[in-house]
Each structure stands twice: as structure tokens, then as C-alpha cells.
Amino acid sequence: LTFAQFERELLSERIRDKFEQRAQKGMWNGGHPPFGYEFDNKRLKIDPKQAVHVRKMFEIYVETGSLKAVYDYGITQDLKNNRFKRNFDVSGVGTLLRNPIYCGKIRYKGQIFKGLHEAIISDMVFEEASKRHREKVV
Secondary structure (H helix, E strand, O other): OHHHHHHHHHHHHHHHHHHHHHHHOOOOOOOOOOOOEEEEOOEEEEOHHHHHHHHHHHHHHHHHOOHHHHHHHHHHOOOEOOOOOOEOOHHHHHHHHOOHHHHOEEEEOOEEEEOOOOOOOOHHHHHHHHHHHHHHHO
């Protein structure tokens, strides 16, 4: 039993290390692709139909500073997230707007790495949205 437990811990450590290496290289670590992207040949690729809405959502948030306004836009456009295939709630909109994946970066364990995927929005737009969010929280 001791050897089996040691082997499990060693395997777990190897997997964690591999995920961190993939993130440092800018690779997506799997799971459901975020709204605006699709998974193609082990890489994130922009979904042009969804990317238009992502840009609009960031634009609305930067202009208004209101998650509710972005949520209302999602409802009127009947936008559904990629994971659960249902409409975004206000919390999901906030998560989307704080995700650095949209400006071409990967977040892993609190660290941000440059991603291999193409950005949907510019760093400047993402920073402006982040600034708006920080102002609301304080």
C-alpha cells in the first residue's frame, strides 16, 4: 500500500509539472474552451461568430462599467456559454470580462503567461475593463 500511495503522489506531481510547463509555453491546458474560442488540433482557435460578441461585451463594459448592461446584451443576443450551453448569468459575465485569455494570455495558478492563441481583444481594452472592475470593487 505504501508503494501504491507513493506512485500516486509521484504521478500527481508529474501531471502538475506538465500542466505548468504547458502554461509557460502558452498552451491551453484543456477543458471546455472559453466563449469566443473553439478547440482545434490541440490549440485554441477564434470562433468568429462568438468573437464578435466578446468584443461587443468588452466594449459595453468599458463604456458603461455595468455588468448588468453586458448581461442584458447577452440575453438579447441569446448568447450561451460553451460549457453548460445556457445563457450567461451576471457572475459568468464578470468571469468572462476578467479572463486574460481574451487578450492572448494564459492564467495558471495565479500566474499569467503569454499564450500561443490569437487574442480577441487588445491588451489596452482588457486593461481598461480591469481598471473599471477595480474601481467598482473599491
